[in-house]
Amino acid sequence: MYQKHSNGDLIMKRKQDFNKKLVMTVDNVLRETFGEPGLLIYSWLKAQSVEPEEIPEKLDVFAESLRTFSAGGSVVETMILRNLYSSYGLEFTQTSDNCSFSKHVTELRNFINH
Numbered sequence: 001m002y003q004k005h006s007n008g009d010l011i012m013k014r015k016q017d018f019n020k021k022l023v024m025t026v027d028n029v030l031r032e033t034f035g036e037p038g039l040l041i042y043s044w045l046k047a048q049s050v051e052p053e054e055i056p057e058k059l060d061v062f063a064e065s066l067r068t069f070s071a072g073g074s075v076v077e078t079m080i081l082r083n084l085y086s087s088y089g090l091e092f093t094q095t096s097d098n099c100s101f102s103k104h105v106t107e108l109r110n111f112i113n114h
Contacts, residue, residue, distance in 0.1 A: 014113045019056035022105065025084045026055055026062075033076055041069045056109075059102035077101040081108075088112060 030038040042052050044065050055062045067073030078094065081104050085092035088108070 011113055015109070018109050018112055019053075021087055022056050022084060023053055025087065026080055027052070029076060029080045029083055033079065034070070041065060044069055056105075059105055060100075063101040081105070084108065 027039075030041060045052065045055075045062065048061055048065055050058045050061050050065070063073070063077060066076055070076060078092075081101070082092045084105070085108060090108075092104075
């Protein structure tokens with residue numbers, strides 16, 4: 001039986017799926033890059049009042065924490081973006097040095113949700 005969903009329901013589902021994929025991608029990249037010690041960033045985030053599942057809604061705080069936690073934070077951001085884009089069959093290309101991690105994620109989310 002076909003169940004009709006409203007456009008709002010579909011957008012909400014896509015957003016939830018995107019957020020889950022983002023959190024999983026962050027977790028995978030942190031594990032691949034730093035091993036288990038890399039997951040200490042979650043303790044740092046909690047001290048900043050950010051739970052891991054809140055990363056999609058608090059991208060700027062996450063990015064700042066990542067750069068504080070690791071001198072290679074911008075490299076890790078790029079790895080996260082490449083993996084996230086790839087999970088949608090897209091290739092990440094850095095458009096400018098002025099474009100922030102959160103802006104790239106937001107642009108991808110908007111592209112996926114429309």
